[in-house]
Amino acid sequence: MLSYRHAFHAGNHADVLKHAVEVLLLDYLNQKEKPWWYIDTHAGAGVYSLTEGYATKNAEFETGIARIWQRNDLPTGLEKYVQLVKTLNAGQDHLMFYPGSPFVAQGLQRFDDKLRLFELHTSDAKLLADNFASVGKRAQVIHADGFASIKGVLPPPPRRSLMLIDPPYEDKHDYVRVVDTMKLALERFATGVYAIWYPQLARVEVKEMLDKLKKIPCKGWLHVSLTVQSPSLDGFGMHGSGMFVFNPPWTLASELDTIMPYLVKHLGLDSGARYTLEQQSA
Numbered sequence: 001m002l003s004y005r006h007a008f009h010a011g012n013h014a015d016v017l018k019h020a021v022e023v024l025l026l027d028y029l030n031q032k033e034k035p036w037w038y039i040d041t042h043a044g045a046g047v048y049s050l051t052e053g054y055a056t057k058n059a060e061f062e063t064g065i066a067r068i069w070q071r072n073d074l075p076t077g078l079e080k081y082v083q084l085v086k087t088l089n090a091g092q093d094h095l096m097f098y099p100g101s102p103f104v105a106q107g108l109q110r111f112d113d114k115l116r117l118f119e120l121h122t123s124d125a126k127l128l129a130d131n132f133a134s135v136g137k138r139a140q141v142i143h144a145d146g147f148a149s150i151k152g153v154l155p156p157p158p159r160r161s162l163m164l165i166d167p168p169y170e171d172k173h174d175y176v177r178v179v180d181t182m183k184l185a186l187e188r189f190a191t192g193v194y195a196i197w198y199p200q201l202a203r204v205e206v207k208e209m210l211d212k213l214k215k216i217p218c219k220g221w222l223h224v225s226l227t228v229q230s231p232s233l234d235g236f237g238m239h240g241s242g243m244f245v246f247n248p249p250w251t252l253a254s255e256l257d258t259i260m261p262y263l264v265k266h267l268g269l270d271s272g273a274r275y276t277l278e279q280q281s282a
Contacts, residue, residue: 006124006168010048011061011098013267014241016068017226018166018197019104020259021243021252023081025162025193026108028249035112037156038105039163041146041181043117045127046102047088050095063228066095067266075262077255080108101164102128106139115139116153118146147177155189166197175205179212186218186246193247200240202231213244214280222248222279224256226263230272239272253279 009015029036050061068074069085084107088097099107102117109115117132117139119125125143132139142149150163165181167174178196185194196213198206214221225242232239245252260275267273 006044006100007048008058009060010100011050011066011095012064013060013226013228013263014064014197014199014238015061015098016064016263016267017224017241018164018243019084019099019101020078020081020263021195021224021245021256022101022104022162022164023084023108024077024252024255025195025245025249026105027080028251029160029162029193030108030110032160034160035110035114035158036160036162037114037116037153037158038109039116039118039150039153039156039161040101040105041118041150041163041165042167043102043119043124043128043141043146044100044121045119045124046100046117046131048098048100050098061095061098063269064267065098068263069095071266075258077259078262101166102132102139105162106132106135109138111138113138114156117141118144118149120145147181150181150185151188154185154192156192159189159191161189161192163192163194164197165194169199169201172203172205175209178209179216182213182216182246186216190219191247193249194245196244196246198242198244199238200225200227200231200242201238202235210242210244216246218246218282220248220279220281221246222252222256223276224260224278225276226260226267227272227274227276228267229269242276248279253277 129141227240
């Protein structure tokens, strides 16, 4: 299904959680000089305008990144992520652009680190290629199904990587493909870091996917979720999102312990706002 366009949701609460975690993971990999690969299975367009086009339809960023990007009381774990947003909007007193996951990764990329960016949607793949045209061999844009393409990138040559998996989940089969992809990925490269984003919806597939992910043999996992509002009475709409991380850095849980209460306070929309954080080691 190719109707999904992330630009509608750019900068919303789910992006804040996803990209804040992405920054923490890449920042940890940067503590060693050895290079890494960043692999994005659903890369989107890379960067999004917040003043024109799809993002203006619902302006979801106004209850997301707009609530925190100019605050001066950010917890340490959020500062680098927010600084990436500020850099993209340098000289502006209001938000004009929001970085997608590939641009977030590029913001932490060093000279020898590589980006492998998959995008199946034809229009977004072209935009992504245009947005990374000046980067050269440090970033490769592939117009392909990221789920079906991981065999070609795992294991990565430097044996260090972060793979982000965040499909649109419009097709119920995406929940199954996430689990199957992770089983294959861990078989091919057991020590990689894998981060899976998912929406909180009133759908049984969400719980089933999480239950299955927790049962996959691995060295350890961490699961964090941010609920911004109570689920709607009619069962429609997203009320939060989560990140499930395989092989998380040992520092991640303590960093999230500081970040998540802050996000609940500033991104929460009603009394149902809360977060959960759980982890398991082998």
